[in-house]
Amino acid sequence: xxxxxxxxxxxxxxxxxxxxxxxxxxxxxxxxxxxxxxxxxxxxxxxxxxxxxxxxxxxxxxxxxxxxxxxxxxxxxxxxxxxxxxxxxxxxxxxxxxxxxxxxxxxxxxxxxxxxxxxxxxxxxxxxxxxxxxxxxxxxxxxxxxxxxxxxxxxxxxxxxxxxxxxxxxxxxxxxxxxxxxxxxxxxxxxxxxxxxxxxxxxxxxxxxxxxxxxxxxxxxxxxxxxxxxxxxxxxxxxxxxxxxxxxxxxxxxxxxxxxxxxxxxxxxxxxxxxxxxxxxxxxxxxxxxxxxxxxxxxxxxxxxx
Numbered sequence: 001x002x003x004x005x006x007x008x009x010x011x012x013x014x015x016x017x018x019x020x021x022x023x024x025x026x027x028x029x030x031x032x033x034x035x036x037x038x039x040x041x042x043x044x045x046x047x048x049x050x051x052x053x054x055x056x057x058x059x060x061x062x063x064x065x066x067x068x069x070x071x072x073x074x075x076x077x078x079x080x081x082x083x084x085x086x087x088x089x090x091x092x093x094x095x096x097x098x099x100x101x102x103x104x105x106x107x108x109x110x111x112x113x114x115x116x117x118x119x120x121x122x123x124x125x126x127x128x129x130x131x132x133x134x135x136x137x138x139x140x141x142x143x144x145x146x147x148x149x150x151x152x153x154x155x156x157x158x159x160x161x162x163x164x165x166x167x168x169x170x171x172x173x174x175x176x177x178x179x180x181x182x183x184x185x186x187x188x189x190x191x192x193x194x195x196x197x198x199x200x201x202x203x204x205x206x207x208x209x210x211x212x213x214x215x216x217x218x219x220x221x222x223x224x225x226x227x228x229x230x231x232x233x234x235x236x237x238x239x240x241x242x243x244x245x246x247x248x249x250x251x252x253x254x255x256x257x258x259x260x261x262x263x264x265x266x267x268x269x270x271x272x273x274x275x276x277x278x279x280x281x282x283x284x285x286x287x288x289x290x291x292x293x294x295x296x297x298x299x300x301x302x303x304x305x306x
Contacts (some may be wrong), residue, residue: 019098022072024116025090027079033091033116034154039099041092041109044071045124052133056130056288057087057121058169060111062136063260066103066198067096076159076264080298084289087126089117091096093142104199107152110135110142111163119161130288133165133217136262137230140173142207147217148196152187152206161288168219168281171262172230175221175238178203178210178225209234210239218248220282224257251279253293280301 060074093109121128148282180298242249280293
C-alpha cells in the first residue's frame with residue numbers, strides 16, 4: 001500500500017479537465033525560463049520587500065503526483081519569504097495532465113529553473129551561491145532531484161552553469177520511489193510498474209534516497225507523521241542516509257498531520273505558520289536571513305478570507 005496511491009494517482013486524475021495555471025500573481029513578475037517544444041514555462045518572481053544587490057533565492061515546485069497541480073500552491077510561502085528578504089519564486093513545470101510528460105521531464109524542468117536563476121543572478125540581484133530548491137510531495141521530489149540526481153539536464157543549456165541548488169527545503173517529499181533493503185512491502189509489483197511508467201525511466205534513477213552521496217546540499221525536510229500518501233518513514237530514512245555521509249540534514253516531524261498539512265488555507269493556518277517559521281529558522285542557521293521569523297505579523301497583515 002505504501003506509496004501506491006502516489007504511484008497510481010494519475011489514473012484517478014486522468015479524466016480531470018485540462019488545468020489552467022494562474023496568468024499572474026499580484027505584485028509578482030512573470031518570466032519565461034524555458035521553452036520545451038511549443039510549451040513556454042514561467043517563473044513567478046516575488047522580489048524582496050527591501051531591494052538588495054545579492055539576496056538569497058528560493059524556487060518552489062508544486063505537488064500533484066507529477067500529473068497535476070498549480071504554482072499557486074506556494075504563493076503565500078513566496079510572499080512571506082520575500083517579506084523576509086529572499087527573492088521567492090513559484091515555478092511552472094511540465095506535468096502529465098497538461099503536457100503528456102513523465103517524471104523525468106519534471107526533473108529536467110526543475111534543473112532548468114535552478115540554472116536559469118543562477119545564470120541570471122546578477123540581473124535578479126541574487127547571490128548565485130544561495131539558491132534553494134523547495135517543493136511539496138511530487139514537487140518535493142523534483143526539488144530533491146535537483147540536489148541529488150546527476151544527469152537529466154535539458155539539451156542546449158549552458159552546462160557550465162550548475163543546476164544544483166545550495167540548499168533544499170522539502171515538504172512531505174517523495175524521496176523513496178523504489179524498493180529499499182528492509183522495506184520489501186514498500187512497493188508491490190504493480191506499483192513499481194506504475195512508478196516506472198510515471199517516471200519514464202527505472203524508478204531508482206530518480207529516487208533521491210537511492211542517489212544520496214557525500215557533498216549534497218544542506219536540507220530541511222518537513223513531514224507529517226500521519227501522512228498516508230507519502231509515509232513519514234520515507235523522509236526519516238532519507239535524512240538518516242544524508243547524515244550518514246556527512247551531509248547537513250534535518251527532519252521536522254509534525255505529529256498527527258496528514259499529507260499537505262503545510263499548505264496555506266488548511267485549517268486555521270497553524271501548520272502553515274509552524275512550517276514557515278521552521279523554514280525561516282533553517283535559513284537563519286545557514287546565515288542567509290537575519291533577525292527572527294515574522295510569520296505572525298505576516299499572517300496578521302493578510303486580508304481576511306485570503
